[in-house]
């Protein structure tokens with residue numbers, strides 16, 4: 001069973017790939033390396049002793065995503081690729097809206113086209129907006145405080161509507177806070193290009 005992990009060369013994605021491989025899933029990584037390095041792919045292989053297919057593509061590119069779906073037997077998608085710096089999203093809103101929402105639509109469309117029924121989306125706790133902590137999943141979502149958060153809220157709505165309209169299409173939305181730390185091996189961890197924002 002092959003799982004497509006977008007953003008698999010990134011901080012969270014690399015850890016997800018290691019866990020998937022340890023649990024005997026085959027992994028296809030799609031990442032354009034805009035905030036990561038191909039060295040991480042080697043480290044994932046080193047840590048697990050298993051191979052992984054790496055496709056250096058932009059997941060907003062419909063034909064590139066199509067080529068990945070055509071060349072693999074994708075059983076599910078874990079979509080982590082995204083731009084994530086809150087401050088930068090205020091300065092470059094179009095870049096953030098484009099990257100984070102178009103990627104979600106392109107991948108969802110590819111899933112529908114190829115009969116892939118399972119989609120896990122890396123959202124963010126930022127979709128709870130100015131709600132009182134502790135946040136609970138049944139809370140009404142409030143406007144996010146920045147464009148980054150809005151890209152997550154919009155992507156959630158797109159995926160929820162697609163799931164409603166598509167029998168058997170299952171979407172999971174993960175709304176986590178900022179993870180910290182690195183893999184116990186020290187081989188993978190947060191390693192952004194440039195200064196962490």
Ligand SMILES: NC(=O)c1ccc[n+]([C@@H]2O[C@H](COP(=O)([O-])OP(=O)(O)OC[C@H]3O[C@@H](n4cnc5c(N)ncnc54)[C@H](O)[C@@H]3O)[C@@H](O)[C@H]2O)c1
Pocket residue numbers: 006007008009010011012013030031032033034035036037057058059060079080081082083084099103122123124125175176177178179191192
């Ligand atoms: N780290 C956090 O604090 C946090 C918290 C909540 C949610 N998230 C979300 O989880 C996901 C992963 O976060 P992370 O911390 O691992 O970030 P990261 O920047 O380390 O990883 C994201 C990866 O996506 C890739 N990418 C970005 N746009 C792409 C595109 N259009 N096509 C292909 N690859 C692309 C980058 O090169 C990078 O490798 C993001 O969607 C982020 O918004 C992160």
